[in-house]
Amino acid sequence: MSARRPAEVLDWARAFAEEELAPSAGEFDRTGQLPGSVIRQLADAGVLGAVVPPRWGGAGMDALDYGELTEVVGKACSSTRALLTVHTSLVCETLVERASDRIKDKYLPDLASGRRIGCFALSEADAGSDAASVTTSYTRQRDGFVLNGRKKWISFAGIADLFLVFATDNGVLSAFLVDRDTPGVRTAPMTGFLGNRATHIAEVVLTDVAVPEENLVGRIGAGFGFIANTALFHGRYSIAWAGVAIAQAALEEMCTYATRREQFGVQIGAHQLVQKMVADAVTNVDAARELCRQAGRARAERSVEAVMRTNIAKYFSSTIAQQVTSDAVQVLGGNGCWDQYPAERLFREAKILEIIEGTSQLQQVMIADHGYKTFARKS
Ligand SMILES: Cc1cc2nc3c(=O)[nH]c(=O)nc-3n(C[C@H](O)[C@H](O)[C@H](O)COP(=O)(O)OP(=O)(O)OC[C@H]3O[C@@H](n4cnc5c(N)ncnc54)[C@H](O)[C@@H]3O)c2cc1C
Structure with missing residues (x-):
C-alpha cells in the first residue's frame, strides 16, 4: 500500500485505530509486545513517515494533521502512539530539521518507510x-x-x-x-x-x-542545545496530543458507563457528584485539545512562541489526562479497577505522560520563567 498523502494517511489511521488497534490495546499491554505486523501496517500506510517531507518518501504532514494523527492512534493504543512519538517525532523530525543532507539521504528514506525503526x-x-x-x-x-x-x-x-x-x-x-x-x-x-x-x-x-x-x-x-532540545520540542508536542487522546478515551468510557449503570434506582450519571466529574472531563479535554491546536498553529507558522506553546500544551494535557483517567476509574467503581475495562490501563498510561519528555515539574519551571519574563511589570 502506498497511502502517502496526508489525508490518506489520516483516513487509513482512523479506520485502523478503530478496527485493529483499539480492540487489541489491552492484549498488547498484557503481553508487553507490539506485534511486528502492526508496525509493518503502520509503515506501509505512511504513518511512521507522516512528517517526513516527500523528498525522502514521507507524507509531508503539517503539525495540525500530525497532532490529529497522534490523537487518533493514541486514543486507541498508547504503546502504538509511543512509536510515533519516538520514531517519527524524536528521531525523524529531528533529523529532518538538524541533520546533514548526507545523513538525511542515507537514513530518512528507510526511516520514513518504516524499513528501519529509530529510537x-x-x-x-x-x-x-x-x-x-x-x-x-x-x-x-x-x-x-x-x-x-x-x-x-x-x-x-x-x-x-x-x-x-x-x-x-x-x-x-x-x-x-x-x-x-x-x-x-x-x-x-x-x-x-x-x-x-x-x-x-x-x-x-x-x-x-x-x-x-x-x-x-x-x-x-551541538548535542544538547541543538539536537536534544529540538528532539524534545517535537516529542513534547506528540505527548501533548497523547494526553488529549488518553483523556478523550477515558471521557468516552465514563460517559458510556454513567449512562448504563444504575444505583439507587437511577443511572449513576444522574447523580450530581458524577455529573461534576463528567463536566470537568468534557471541559478539560476541550481545553487541552485547543492548547494543542494553538501549539500546532505556532509550529506550522514557525513562530517564536512555538516552544512555549508546546510546553504549556504538554503540561496541561498530561495533567488533565491524569485527572480525567482518575475520574474515569472513579465513575466505573470496582470495574474501573479491573483490567476487563480499559479505564485502569488509561489511568496507568496517563501517569507516564507526566514523566516523559520533561517531567511536569520541569515544564512548570520553564512556564514560570516565561511568566516572569512576560508578565512581570517592568516599572
Ligand atoms: C515509560 C518510559 C519511557 C521512556 N523512554 C525514554 C526514551 O525513549 N529515551 C530516553 O532517553 N529516556 C526515556 N525515558 C526516561 C525519561 O525521559 C526520564 O524518566 C525522565 O526524563 C525523568 O528522569 P528521571 O526518571 O531520572 O527522574 P528525575 O530527573 O530523577 O526526577 C525525579 C523527580 O524530581 C523532579 N525534579 C528533577 N529535577 C527537578 C528540578 N530542577 N525542579 C523540580 N523538580 C525536579 C522531577 O520532576 C521528578 O518528579 C523513559 C521513561 C519512561 C518512564
Missing part, C-alpha cells in the same frame, strides 16, 4: 531530567568516534535498527546515529513498567562502538 537514547541511570549530565562518552578517532556507556529506559530499543545517541567528551555533548549492527552495541530488555508496556523498552549498552564521522548529527558540541 532516542538520551537518559541514563544518573541523567534523567538533568539530561546534560550524561556520562556515555565519545572519543575522536582518525575517521570517526568511539562510544562507551549505558543508556536506560530507551523506548523501542529492543526492536530498533538505529539509535540516536547522546554522549559527552569532557562536557562537550554531541549526538550520533548508531546502527544496531555495529560491533559493541547490545540491548537488554526492561520490563515491569506502569504503562507503555508494549514499547520494547531496553537498556542500550555501548562498548567501544566505532561510529563513522558522517554519523555525527549536527556539529560537535
